[in-house]
Amino acid sequence: MNRVLPILTILVAILAFWYAAAIWMNAPWQNILNGRANLENVPFLEFAQQTWAQDKPVLPAPHQVFSEIWNATMGLEFTSRRSLALHAWITLSATLLGFVLGTGLGVVLAVAIVHNDAADRSLMPWIIASQTIPILAIAPMVVVGLGAIGLTGLVPKALISMYLSFFPVVVGMVKGLRSPEAIQLDLMRTYDANPWQVFWKLRWPAALPMLFASMKVGIAISLIGAVVAELSNAAGGGLGVRLLTGSYNGQTIQIWAALFIAAGLAAVLVAIVGAAERMVNARNGVRA
Amino acid sequence: MKSGLTLLQAVLAVVAGGTALFGLVGAAISADAELLLTLAFGFGALTLARFVWRPISFWLDGVAAALIALTLVWALPRGTVMPGHYWFGMVSAWAFAWLFVDQLSAAIRKGTVPRQAMGLLIPAVFGVSLLVMWEIVTRGANVPPVLLPAPSAIGAQLANSAPILWADFVQTFVKSVIPGYIIGCLAGLVVAIAVDRSPFLKAGLLPIGNFMSALPIIGIAPIMVMWFGFDWQSKAAVVVAMTFFPMLVNTVAGLNAASSIERDLMRTYAANYWQTLLKLRLPAAGPFIFNALKINSTLALIGAIVAEFFGTPVVGMGFRISTGVGRLAIDLVWAEIAVAAVAGSAFYGVIALIERGVTFWHPSVRGGRA
Known part of the structure; x- marks a missing residue:
């Protein structure tokens, strides 16, 4: 209870601030509307409710966003082009594919770096440099380029997610695979363990906590990568497309709904990785 | 052998x-x-x-x-x-x-x-x-150069269209990224210091801040473009929103980095809150703050460029990239990417250099590897 109460307080404060901000930001347009309708001296409470019920508000009120989310997920057929559940699924599948590829690539690179001196010295600086390139910013272009050579749909988006998510995994896994101490490696030598056994019985288990910590970061940026990659291909669908069409048509409620769905997806994905982490750590006897 | x-x-x-x-x-x-x-x-x-x-x-x-x-x-x-x-x-x-x-x-x-x-x-x-x-x-x-131009062609384009690239760089980097970065980081720092005095606020804000750092905040770009218009102000606003939460979370964690024995020493000196903050806790938080500054340096550039996809005046790196793709001027797009990569790396490098100078006492710097 001690942990929930402060969070709830802050959330309530944010909600209250949001409603107040909605009144303030939507007021100018509402005044124009009321002026046209020859309504004068609207009582404040009624005026507030009007600002919370506009069609294309500058800032939609929270309940408008949530009812839009409800209508666009539960209220529509899953196959409908306007169903947010469908778009969320499109984004989710690209995210997951990219995340799996990125984690695999990251682990392979980390193993190579830990076991080969030349790989460490030549790859590591470039892996770090690769992340200062704003790949997200050029993601739509990469998607178009890959589309030109026949790669369309899921794969280009997943490649962007992969590029983003391999980095934390490499860095974390290199740290993790190097975490066994000299005394533990010496013990393996006294057992006459071959490199294969040293890897599976010592290095890999020692690196698992780092792997999960990196995967939590990785899956969050995988989702961001998938959403941004969708911005270039309005026909393909996905949450990014909902953001884009919403912004072109001034459908603010649609933008906020897509944004909240994306946030919810991120939260669920990170929570799933966290749950897997706790399960594996408990089996390996790590104390939380 | x-x-x-x-x-x-x-x-x-x-x-x-x-x-x-x-x-x-x-x-x-x-x-x-x-x-x-x-x-x-x-x-x-x-x-x-x-x-x-x-x-x-x-x-x-x-x-x-x-x-x-x-x-x-x-x-x-x-x-x-x-x-x-x-x-x-x-x-x-x-x-x-x-x-x-x-x-x-x-x-x-x-x-x-x-x-x-x-x-x-x-x-x-x-x-x-x-x-x-x-x-x-x-x-x-x-x-075909439309798919992937050779590095030499990109280099030639880089030299040929230097004025365009420079104008885009000024619009995106100097006008959008730098102000947004400074405002976002300062706001995160100030809020973290303010929140730090109240354990209740800290317990409430920290999990939410952590949660927000994992969210695709970049998605607010279309909203910001609607609110602040097409010019650099909306891009700076996106950058502010993206850089705020990493800074908040890292600074709050960093302010707890000073050990109790060091705080007790400050007490024996009869140091007041501000003296303890300025002479002990902020310097001790240095590595955390610089970590956030480094994360934010790449986030800021990404935020500004992506926000330009949602509407810009006819200048800017994101604008040039999206229109270059449309006109199949792929070598210009790659030249723009090269500029962005160099700008991003240089930005990161400058902050890493400042970090080495400011947190020279930290083991990770003394060990010779930043």
């Missing part, structure tokens, strides 16, 4: 020398052999002597890699597919480069080569090999 190589190195040496030999044979039987390239192939094939005669210095492998790569790029035909035996040259140059790097890093480990200068050589060799392969594949296989 007679050649003094490990198994991996021996395999690489065979591949490198062998493909050079094939290249030599190919040059001999084909009509249009370039003289310089043929000589380089001959030099590469000679290194096979290491297996029968005596071990050779790894510097010779480096020279072979450079010779074959240089002559190959020089001999590349324009506008047609290159002759088949040139591909042997590419594989050979690549294998020589790898062999060279592998032996060099072994020599650094043994201490026979100075670490300082040569440590930089290895990543440089890797980067240059990548560029050379890119050049050879795109020009050698005659890849």
